Amino acid sequence: MRYASVSDLVNNGRAALAKGPLALVFAEDDVELDSTLRHHLDLGFKRVICLMPESFTIDPGLDDQVVRVTMDPANGAAMIDAVNRVIGAAPGQWIYYCFNAEYLFFPFCESRSIGEMLAFHSEERRDAMLSYVVDLYAADLGRNPDAVSLEEAQLDRSGYYALAREDAQNNHAPKDRQLDFYGGLRWRFEEHVPYERRKIDRIALFRAKPGLRLRPDFTFDDEEYNTYSCKWHHNLTAAVCSFRTAKALKRNPGSRDAIATFGWHNSVPFEWHSRQLLDLGLMEPGQWF
Incomplete structure (x- = not known):
């Protein structure tokens, strides 16, 4: 169609x-x-x-x-x-x-469908799911000058952190069950990334409803949609494994000549499997086993 x-x-x-x-x-x-x-x-x-x-x-x-x-x-x-x-x-x-050049992974996605996962998430009375955008990059920029290689993809195994998300309308008090997450290439090369684009959290999966609006920072105008879990236990989260930042850094005239490699001592080959992301703490299975 x-x-x-x-x-x-x-x-x-x-x-x-x-x-x-x-x-x-x-x-x-x-x-x-x-x-x-x-x-x-x-x-x-x-x-x-x-x-x-x-x-x-x-x-x-x-x-x-x-x-x-x-x-x-x-x-x-x-x-x-x-x-x-x-x-x-x-x-x-x-x-x-x-x-x-972005690829969704969720816990056990090799054996369970997106529909099965969302049915479970819905039963937990959740209408949205927090996702982390995990930067992928080619191991060798000489062979892959656009920083994209499925066969030689790498990711950072550490360097991720979260800060309280402040409520500007409430004396900058921390918002309930909301955090701003950072890491990956946007953290390591932050001098080339505008401040407002450094976060790696994205509400990438959600249930549509009348009047709901996505905002430019990939959060919603319904604050419950932006929470990482419900009030009584941890919920599922997902990962969006993405070459997007690497591509942008190698295309931007202000950064491309300053970056000879994205590799560092915490780079590891990406295995294209949810188990690796779970082991690294880059997504959460919640109560789903």
Whole structure:
């Protein structure tokens, strides 16, 4: 299925939005676009919707599995607006959003589907899930100057931390069950990253409801959606393993020549398996076993 715009999708694509969970993949460029789409199809999303420029192409074998929506390369404001418009058109559906060269992992995703995981999460009376954006990067930038390599991907095994999220409307008191998380390339190369973009937490999975709005910092206007767990025990969290920051640092004229390698003593090969992320504490199984 193809739609000429986001407006076309929300006005005329109700069938495409009628059954979830839905995955929205925003194509900033065409790097690893096919692998991103395949990964989320394999997780069991009922609809994978790719928002991409008309000039981009995908593997013809994916045409009958992916809903394609024409959209200019996704900048922040356009992406946030598109998610909010889909929220309005798909109340009650679980929605996930990411960019190309980003890959969702959740506990035990090798043997359990996204639908099974979200059914459990819903039974715990949760309508959103905290995700950590875990930076991936190529081990050798000489062989992979764009910093992207699925075969030689690395990640940081340590260097992650959290700070209390302050409520500016309440004398900067800590918000209940909310934290700002930091780490990865945005922490190690923070001199090249604007302050407001250094956080690595993202509410990437959520249930749409009337009036809900995603904000530019990837949090929602319903504060309960931004919490990492309910009040009585820990809940599931997920990880979005992403080459996006590495790509940006190597493309930005202000940083590309200053970075010869992303490797350091805490770099380890990425195993493309949820067990590694669980062992490193980069996602939480909660009560799901």
